[in-house]
Amino acid sequence: MPADHVHPVNFDPTDTGHDPHDHDHDHQGGHRRRAVRIGIGGPVGSGKTALTAALCRALGDEIDLAVVTNDIYTTEDADFLRKAGVLAPERVEAVRTGCCPHTAIRDDITANLDAVELLEHRFPGLELVIVESGGDNLTAVFSRGLVDRQVFVVDVAGGDKVPRKGGPGVTTADLLVINKTDLAPLVGADLGVMAADAHRVRGGLPVVAQSLVATPDAPEVAAWVRAQLRTLATVR
Amino acid sequence: MDAAPMDATALLLADSRFPGGGHAHSGGLEEAAARGLVTDEPSLASFLLGRLRTAGALAAAFAAAATGGGDLGALDAEFDARTPSPAQRAASRAQGGGVARAARRAWPSARLDALLAAQPRPHHPVIVGLLVRDPRDAARVVAYLAVTGPASAAVRLLGLDPLGVNAVLARLAGEVDAVAADAARHARTAPEDLPAPGSPALDLLAEAHDRHHREEVRLFAS
Ligand SMILES: Nc1nc2c(ncn2[C@@H]2O[C@H](COP(=O)(O)OP(=O)(O)OP(=O)(O)O)[C@@H](O)[C@H]2O)c(=O)[nH]1
Ligand SMILES: [Mg+2]
Numbered sequence: 001m002p003a004d005h006v007h008p009v010n011f012d013p014t015d016t017g018h019d020p021h022d023h024d025h026d027h028q029g030g031h032r033r034r035a036v037r038i039g040i041g042g043p044v045g046s047g048k049t050a051l052t053a054a055l056c057r058a059l060g061d062e063i064d065l066a067v068v069t070n071d072i073y074t075t076e077d078a079d080f081l082r083k084a085g086v087l088a089p090e091r092v093e094a095v096r097t098g099c100c101p102h103t104a105i106r107d108d109i110t111a112n113l114d115a116v117e118l119l120e121h122r123f124p125g126l127e128l129v130i131v132e133s134g135g136d137n138l139t140a141v142f143s144r145g146l147v148d149r150q151v152f153v154v155d156v157a158g159g160d161k162v163p164r165k166g167g168p169g170v171t172t173a174d175l176l177v178i179n180k181t182d183l184a185p186l187v188g189a190d191l192g193v194m195a196a197d198a199h200r201v202r203g204g205l206p207v208v209a210q211s212l213v214a215t216p217d218a219p220e221v222a223a224w225v226r227a228q229l230r231t232l233a234t235v236r
Numbered sequence: 237m238d239a240a241p242m243d244a245t246a247l248l249l250a251d252s253r254f255p256g257g258g259h260a261h262s263g264g265l266e267e268a269a270a271r272g273l274v275t276d277e278p279s280l281a282s283f284l285l286g287r288l289r290t291a292g293a294l295a296a297a298f299a300a301a302a303t304g305g306g307d308l309g310a311l312d313a314e315f316d317a318r319t320p321s322p323a324q325r326a327a328s329r330a331q332g333g334g335v336a337r338a339a340r341r342a343w344p345s346a347r348l349d350a351l352l353a354a355q356p357r358p359h360h361p362v363i364v365g366l367l368v369r370d371p372r373d374a375a376r377v378v379a380y381l382a383v384t385g386p387a388s389a390a391v392r393l394l395g396l397d398p399l400g401v402n403a404v405l406a407r408l409a410g411e412v413d414a415v416a417a418d419a420a421r422h423a424r425t426a427p428e429d430l431p432a433p434g435s436p437a438l439d440l441l442a443e444a445h446d447r448h449h450r451e452e453v454r455l456f457a458s
Contacts (some may be wrong), residue, residue, distance in 0.1 A: 067245040092349045096449075098260035099392040110257030111457065 035126040036232045037104065037116060038225060039142035041152035041169055044135030047179040047212060049080055051153055052132050054218035055189060055225060056086040057152030063229070065089040065128040066119040068112060070101055095117055101134030110145040116146075150226050151221065155180040160189040164197035171201045175208065175224055182211040197222075242330070245343070246373040249335070249364055250380050250390060257334030258381065261327055262456040263287060264441035269393050277397075280390050281404045284383045289413055290435035292382030294318055295361040296375035296419030297430050302365020303374050304423045308351045308358070314427040315359040320441040323446040325359075327458035331355035335364065341380030343367055375419035379412045389456060 023090055040048045052067055059065060067087060069078045071094065078094040081087050093115040096102035104111055116129050131147055133140065141148045152173035154162045157180055163170055170176060184191050191209060198207045208220045248254055265283065274283045296426045298315050302308060318323045336352055336360035346453060351358055358366075361378045387405055391398050422430055446452055 057349065096260055096455060098262065098389065098456045100259060103259055108257060110255060110337065111330075113337065114257070114330070114333065171246040212288050214371050 018036050035116070035120055036128045036149075036229055037129045037131060037133045037147040039131045039133060039147035039150040040092055040148060040153060040229065041105065041133040041136065041140055041142060041156075041173070042177075043137065046135070046153045046155040046158065047177075048132050048135070048153050050212050050222065051151075051177065051179065051218055052130055053084050053086050054212055054216060055130060055222055056081065058217040058219065058222035059128070060086065063127050063193050064123060064125050065124055066093070067095050067131065067234060068115045068119070068125060068131045069096060069105055070095050070097055070112065070131060070132060070134040085122065090122065091119070097134055099137050100139040101136045105131070105133045105142045105146060106140065106167050107143075109143050112146050128225070137163070138169050140163060141168045141172065148232055149174045151175045151177055153170060153177045156184050156191070156194070159187075160191075160194045160197075163201065166201045169204075170198065174228075175204070175206050175221070176202060177221060178209040180211060180213075182213045242376065243369065244371045246368045246377050247372075249367065250377045250384075254338070255334075256331060256338050258331055258385055259386055259388070260457045261331060262393070262458065263291070263327075263382065263386040264445065264458070265386035265389045266454055266456045267445040268395060269390065269443040270448070270454075271444075273396065274390065277400050277404055280387065280396065280401065281407070283360075284386060284404065284408060285411065286362070286435060287386060287438060288383050288408065289378060289416060290380045290433045291324075291435045291438055293412065293415050293419065294431070294447040295378040295382055296415050297337055297422045297425075298361040299365040299368070299378045300371035300419045300422045301425055301427065301430055302362045303368060303371045304365075306424075307427065308347075308366060309354050310427040311365075312355050312358050312362050313428075314430060315362060318430075318432045318434065320350050320434070321442040323440065323442040323458060325441070328359045328361075329357040330457065332360040332363045335360060335367070339363065339367055344360075371423035372416050372420035376412065376416035379415045379419070383408055383412065393455070 016178060042048055042051055051147045055063065069092065073212050078092045081092050081110055082089045093116050095104060112131060119129055120126050133142065136138065152169040153196055154170065156178060180200065181191060195207060197210060210218060212218060238402050252259065257414060265274060268283055274280050298311060302311055316325060319328065333356065336358060341347055347366060364377055365374045368377060388402050391401050442458060445454055445458060
């Protein structure tokens with residue numbers, strides 16, 4: 001939204017004209033160099049870790065990157081990434097969320113910010129941090145205080161009604177990934193319906209349908225990530 | 237009794253919705269639950285009372301002392317000296333660091349800058365005391381959090397009835413106030429003369445939690 005062209009609405013009838021928006025503009029020191037942060041969210045088992053690993057494989061040679069995982073139960077995601085050999089162990093940080101994965105990415109992002117800053121401190125040239133949320137429900141989205149862009153991953157096996165259900169993850173994520181398209185014939189899911197519903201509820205935001213079995217390096221998502229890095233680098 | 241209401245800054249800091257990272261800490265409750273030491277409302281009540289009178293009372297005294305304008309660096313070091321478990325020291329600094337991040341945005345001040353320049357991750361009671369004006373309010377915030385954090389973890393981990401757990405907390409309210417009132421006497425106490433209540437059981441649970449997390453799985457950071 002072009003915020004500079006919109007006159008802010010004033011809800012306070014007792015206010016005598018002073019603009020409350022004037023104080024807080026520069027709170028983050030605006031132009032500090034820091035890594036771009038991309039969140040990957042979505043329901044349990046939809047393929048977030050598999051996508052993260054794919055992106056590390058696809059981008060690891062060209063981009064200085066690291067990963068924060070928020071697995072609910074275990075350090076399994078972090079271990080998987082380390083064992084998959086796609087990322088050096090010291091480039092993966094696991095956050096404990098106290099049973100509340102959505103809280104840790106949205107309402108209270110302290111532990112995730114700590115992890116991101118630790119990685120930035122450890123790797124001063126870091127360009128990209130991928131934050132994988134713990135598997136959660138369709139309403140779980142990342143705070144903009146934590147990430148610059150977010151990807152929401154749903155899978156075909158969850159049923160072709162998922163995009164129609166909507167929810168902020170599906171409707172507002174910067175990129176929606178419909179994963180595991182290879183399973184569509186097995187579960188009787190109609191990919192055409194899923195794509196059409198997704199485009200309808202997202203008002204023009206991009207959608208990628210993929211199978212990590214067919215394309216293990218997630219080329220379309222990797223291309224989108226490269227484009228985001230270019231855009232954010234010029235903004236910064 | 238205290239007639240003056242708590243100031244709203246103290247309420248923000250005590251709120252479980254305050255975004256300072258507290259929600260991921262169970263104060264030893266997760267380890268106690270994993271060992272079958274806390275299983276229901278009565279055992280939770282006993283755990284919380286013990287925690288309030290030890291870790292809670294310690295935090296309350298330091299929060300009260302930090303309102304007094306004394307040497308916060310010395311207070312921070314004295315809190316280290318009274319916290320034998322490295323895991324507990326780390327948990328306190330993680331939560332103090334979370335408050336610090338929020339405070340830089342919400343309550344900027346020269347005193348805050350000075351503390352954070354010397355110690356970027358101060359102990360939780362120290363920075364709470366810096367931010368809250370009244371010693372009893374500051375003490376009450378940390379005493380309250382000493383029991384509400386683990387209580388909330390018990391609801392999440394054990395599936396206890398939230399209304400029942402809330403009733404357990406309500407029955408502890410008088411004790412929280414008493415701990416805070418007692419701690420408020422220490423607003424001007426020199427750091428090295430502050431009391432040192434401790435709980436070996438909590439120290440051991442904190443260390444066991446940390447060790448278990450490396451071997452298997454823990455959901456909370458402490
Ligand atoms: N057939 C198929 N399986 C996939 C695909 N992508 C991921 N998987 C499998 O789906 C399962 C779950 O994938 P993960 O990447 O662990 O899912 P996640 O979203 O990270 O899961 P949580 O973190 O537990 O919520 C694994 O067994 C993957 O191998 C795909 O495109 N096709
Ligand atoms: Mg995962």
